[in-house]
Amino acid sequence: MQVAEAKGLPKLKYHLLPRTKGFAVTVQCLRNVVSAIYDSTLNFRNNENPTLLGVLNGKKYHADLYVRQVHFNSFLITDQNSCNVMKTLFCQERDAFQEEYYRTGTYPAVPIVPPRRPWTLFNWLFWALLLLYPLFKLLINMINSGSSLTLASF
Known part of the structure; x- marks a missing residue:
């Protein structure tokens, strides 16, 4: 929190302060290769924290996964500073999704359950x-x- 205050960045309640240098380099290299990136968040219902011992003992954990696709042409990245701003906005949105999940138990989007195969x-x-x-x-x-x-x- 002190680092966020010192750098003038918003405080995040559920996420760490983003490290943007590696993200900026990755985005600049992948921009011409792929058309989109995927942002995902995984939460377990009832505030369960899965453990390896629990999995080995056969305990069932119910997980909710939120995935969104972000197209590269939906934002303009010209330099590392604009990439830092975009990554900070992503983290703020993810923090808001996390707050919504803890408050209601669901993500803000319409849930999709894949059919059984x-x-x-x-x-x-x-x-x-x-x-x-x-x-x-x-x-x-x-x-x-x-x-x-x-x-x-x-």
């Missing part, structure tokens, strides 16, 4: 059946052979 299940079932079939066939042949030595060695 059955092809992933079909793909998993296909490969599971293809790879497990020889194992089950071997087990059935061992049981049908009746040899106690074969059954004991497995």
